Amino acid sequence: MKDKIAVKVDDLTVAYNYKPVLWDIDLEIPEGVLMAIVGPNGAGKSTLIKSILGILDPIAGSISIYDKPYEKQRALVAYVPQKGSVDWDFPTTALDVVMMGTYGSLGWIKRPGQKQKKAALEALEKVGMLPFKGRQISQLSGGQQQRIFLARALVQNASIYFMDEPFQGVDATTEIAIINILKELRKAGKTVIVVHHDLQTVPEYFDWVTFLNVKKIATGPVKDIFNDDNLTKTYGINYKVSVQE
Amino acid sequence: MDIKEYIQLVFSDYTLRTITLGTAILGAVCGMLGSFAVLRKQSLLGDAISHAALPGIAIAFLITGAKDSNTLLIGALISGLIGTFWIRGIITKTHLKSDTALGLILSLFFGFGMLLLTYIQKQPNANQAGLDKYLFGQAATLLESDVWMMAIVTGICLLIMLLFWKEFKILLFDADYTKTLGFNTKIIDILITSFIVLAIVLGLQTVGVVLMSAMLLAPAAAARQWTNSLAVMVFLAAVFGAFSGVFGTAISASQNNLSTGPVIVLVAGVFVIFSFIFSPSRGLLFKQIRFIKNRRDLQLHKTLAFMYNIAETHEDISHPHAIRILNNFQGYTKGTLQKLVEKDYVKLNGNLWSLTDLGFKTAANLYNQQTRNNE
Numbered sequence: 262m263k264d265k266i267a268v269k270v271d272d273l274t275v276a277y278n279y280k281p282v283l284w285d286i287d288l289e290i291p292e293g294v295l296m297a298i299v300g301p302n303g304a305g306k307s308t309l310i311k312s313i314l315g316i317l318d319p320i321a322g323s324i325s326i327y328d329k330p331y332e333k334q335r336a337l338v339a340y341v342p343q344k345g346s347v348d349w350d351f352p353t354t355a356l357d358v359v360m361m362g363t364y365g366s367l368g369w370i371k372r373p374g375q376k377q378k379k380a381a382l383e384a385l386e387k388v389g390m391l392p393f394k395g396r397q398i399s400q401l402s403g404g405q406q407q408r409i410f411l412a413r414a415l416v417q418n419a420s421i422y423f424m425d426e427p428f429q430g431v432d433a434t435t436e437i438a439i440i441n442i443l444k445e446l447r448k449a450g451k452t453v454i455v456v457h458h459d460l461q462t463v464p465e466y467f468d469w470v471t472f473l474n475v476k477k478i479a480t481g482p483v484k485d486i487f488n489d490d491n492l493t494k495t496y497g498i499n500y501k502v503s504v505q506e
Numbered sequence: 507m508d509i510k511e512y513i514q515l516v517f518s519d520y521t522l523r524t525i526t527l528g529t530a531i532l533g534a535v536c537g538m539l540g541s542f543a544v545l546r547k548q549s550l551l552g553d554a555i556s557h558a559a560l561p562g563i564a565i566a567f568l569i570t571g572a573k574d575s576n577t578l579l580i581g582a583l584i585s586g587l588i589g590t591f592w593i594r595g596i597i598t599k600t601h602l603k604s605d606t607a608l609g610l611i612l613s614l615f616f617g618f619g620m621l622l623l624t625y626i627q628k629q630p631n632a633n634q635a636g637l638d639k640y641l642f643g644q645a646a647t648l649l650e651s652d653v654w655m656m657a658i659v660t661g662i663c664l665l666i667m668l669l670f671w672k673e674f675k676i677l678l679f680d681a682d683y684t685k686t687l688g689f690n691t692k693i694i695d696i697l698i699t700s701f702i703v704l705a706i707v708l709g710l711q712t713v714g715v716v717l718m719s720a721m722l723l724a725p726a727a728a729a730r731q732w733t734n735s736l737a738v739m740v741f742l743a744a745v746f747g748a749f750s751g752v753f754g755t756a757i758s759a760s761q762n763n764l765s766t767g768p769v770i771v772l773v774a775g776v777f778v779i780f781s782f783i784f785s786p787s788r789g790l791l792f793k794q795i796r797f798i799k800n801r802r803d804l805q806l807h808k809t810l811a812f813m814y815n816i817a818e819t820h821e822d823i824s825h826p827h828a829i830r831i832l833n834n835f836q837g838y839t840k841g842t843l844q845k846l847v848e849k850d851y852v853k854l855n856g857n858l859w860s861l862t863d864l865g866f867k868t869a870a871n872l873y874n875q876q877t878r879n880n881e
Contacts, residue, residue, distance in 0.1 A: 314686045340686040347680045351545065352734045361676050365687030370669055397734040413683075 265292040266328070267421050267452040268313065273322030275305070275312050282308045284476050286322070290454060294469035295447040297457040301496050304474040306456040307343065310423045314340055326421065336366065339419035341410050343426050349399045355409050356394040359384055362416030384412040389438060404435030411439060421452045428459065440466050463487055512756060521646070522759060528648040528656060529751030529770060532709050535660040537725030537747025538667065539705045541740045542698050544726040545678045550605065551593070553719035554612040556706045558589025560619025560715050563640050564626060573636065575652060575711055583707045589615050590703060616715070643714030643767035645755065656708050663701050667740075674698060675736055713767040724774035725750065731785035750774035807872055809842050810851055813861055814869035823866045826858035
């Protein structure tokens with residue numbers, strides 16, 4: 262089943278200044294996996310996602326989505342940025358933020374209409390935020406803001422979802438709600454790639470994992486490669502995590 | 507001169523009409539574009555751009571030798587744009603933070619502009635007088651053609667804004683995400699920035715280099731206090747800006763020799779102060795009132811809960827207690843107790859208090875209510 266490659270990264274190297282942040286990354290992500298990217302702070306996890314999505318300019322390397330260059334396949338890809346990357350005091354409502362997910366399919370100038378609004382309301386419903394649709398976004402809790410970002414990506418109706426630390430600073434209820442949505446996406450055959458920090462939950466939440474620390478350490482099914490050996494290689498210390506079978 | 511006379515004068519007097527129209531249009535376009543600058547956290551960019559425009563004015567005069575405002579403003583536009591791109595260059599190419607880059611360019615360009623102005627003043631040329639009006643602006647020099655120019659630029663600006671509204675909004679909120687949707691963020695960015703530069707240059711003649719950024723920021727800052735919708739904010743900022751222009755002109759015209767630019771800026775400042783204090787949702791006044799009211803409610807609830815705890819130890823909830831008990835355990839205030847009596851939660855009999863049925867029920871539900879309200 263997992264023979265189609267959704268995302269392919271070739272020889273990706275990224276540097277801000279002299280020191281490379283990502284060094285010669287080759288990565289193949291099969292279709293339909295729920296994948297965690299793990300690694301220590303400064304390992305380049307967010308940078309990897311941002312480079313794949315063309316937000317950052319890599320020094321070298323190429324990205325393809327379903328065997329075509331990323332630029333031609335944007336419609337297949339949705340992105341959930343880190344919650345802290347925007348100013349939540351911006352004068353707009355929850356519904357309005359979710360509507361932004363439809364802007365890509367609309368293209369330049371065209372305004373969103375009833376169809377787009379309906380899609381946005383459905384996405385809000387999915388993340389359990391429908392009662393808050395008219396709320397000013399600064400009046401939402403951290404977990405609710407994260408759900409709004411998730412809903413905005415859901416509206417895009419993409420095949421591949423990239424998420425930058427969606428569990429950061431959210432409570433247990435939101436975390437469970439989010440992971441259930443991610444699992445639903447996988448069930449629908451979508452590919453979900455998540456920058457993740459909590460190693461304890463990797464075996465429970467994900468079926469695929471990539472270890473990253475500037476270089477790619479390992480990538481593959483969680484049950485095969487999520488072990489102390491790879492964790493030690495990635496984090497540099499003797500890391501022991503109890504993997505529940 | 508009373509208001510009625512003044513309004514008549516605005517319609518009959520050609521100069522006054524031109525100035526009023528000009529400052530109103532200028533205020534509106536500045537408020538509109540200022541909203542974008544404020545939301546992009548580029549408030550200081552306007553200040554830097556306006557200061558950076560000064561050497562352009564001086565150089566344009568040195569080259570052409572003419573004081574025609576359009577020529578000088580083209581000089582201002584060019585040097586303002588150069589300043590803007592230098593600032594961007596400094597921010598992206600060095601490790602300097604944007605405030606440092608802004609401060610640096612602002613003072614460098616302004617210093618150079620002042621140098622050129624003093625040089626021009628020493629020239630044996632009868633024409634040079636009056637260039638320094640660009641420092642603080644002089645609305646009285648506005649001509650009908652200037653106003654037309656402003657109106658046309660404002661119209662184009664409005665058109666572009668309505669056309670690219672969705673793109674502007676999403677870029678302001680989340681630039682990285684905008685990129686992933688396939689929009690060329692550089693084009694949107696250049697559009698916004700160029701219009702901000704254009705608005706500033708338009709205002710130089712009226713408000714001047716030094717005060718121009720206030721025209722951009724004050725109406726937007728005031729408007730932000732009243733609304734949580736971007737569209738309403740931009741509209742309100744335009745209205746506040748326009749009124750600042752009209753009122754400022756009126757005040758300076760009715761008081762002899764008051765410089766128009768600074769008065770307009772001060773009027774805009776009054777809008778800001780008023781909004782900061784009196785806005786219902788974000789204003790200081792209502793925030794403070796809400797704060798005090800909440801504390802008072804909590805105090806009331808705490809006293810009630812305390813009484814409830816004592817009453818619960820008895821079988822009969824209306825069992826009277828000496829008021830002294832309250833005193834011993836908790837510093838209650840007469841006022842709080844009085845309020846509880848008013849709400850019929852508590853009965854006072856001389857020195858003895860007892861909970862009423864209503865008070866008992868309310869107290870029992872207090873904790874639940876608190877948690878419900880917080881959800």
